[in-house]
Amino acid sequence: MQDLTVSVIQSGLFWEDPEANRMAFAKKIAGIINADLIVLPEMFTTGFSMRSNELAEAMDGASVTWMKEQAVKSGSAINGSLIIEENDKYYNRSIFAFPDGRIEHYDKRHLFRMANEDAHFSEGTERKIVELKGWRICLQVCYDLRFPVFSRNRNDYDLLVYVANWPEVRTAAWSTLLKARAIENQCYLIGVNRIGNDANGISYSGASVILDAKGDELSEIPLHEETTRTVSLSSQELQDFRLKFPVGKDADNFGLSD
Secondary structure, three states: OOOEEEEEEEOOOOOOOHHHHHHHHHHHHHOOOOOOEEEOOOOOOOOOOOOHHHHOEOOOOHHHHHHHHHHHHHOOEEEEEEEEEEOOEEEEEEEEEOOOOOEEEEEOOOOOHHHOHHHHOOOOOOOEEEEEOOEEEEEEEHHHHHOOOOOOOOOOOOEEEEEEOOOHHHHHHHHHHHHHHHHHHOOEEEEEEOEEEOOOOOEEEOOOEEEOOOOOEOOOOOOOOOEEEEEEEOHHHHHHHHHHOOHHHHOOOOOOOO
């Protein structure tokens, strides 16, 4: 397994305007050099809108096609979530576009009922792990962060990725839980959150992070700042730490009931 260079884009979003968001992120992606993986926020084309029936796109629609094109053009995998319609259902779907044009995806399992997300979207049923340059990457979306059993590392991933629209009022929970997930799962972790305000009057501070398996931040990402950060994740450091401090061998054997 080689080292993995990852870039996170902490950015504001244009409300319910996919074309404007695609154009803005294309400019940001063009400025990133030699990244293996570029991570965008949750619902990066629309903001956290519940108008799923009006804003949903198909898997062969403009935004997924754009992600594939950006991945091929940049030579980097691109990850972020979109509103997707499939089989007459709507999903908050995390898309993972590979540089060779392939696509894999994960449907958000835990829907944020406090914003009525469960009334406008269908929940996913399976956890998803993709592989890039030998790294096993577990895809998660926002509210999934609060449910540690679902993200439990059974020695089946090395990097945990959360894309989010996590409100500023709950930044303390976001930051605390991200560190907990990295530490308890002995993995690198990326958490990418948006900034700015949406049309519902909700404020977002970002607080995006890249963490190592000890929960330490590998790059300082200022609050409220539109910025890109790029970090190299060391495969050897992760392996050495897991061998030196193998807490997974003492983990309890439990899981989901359905």
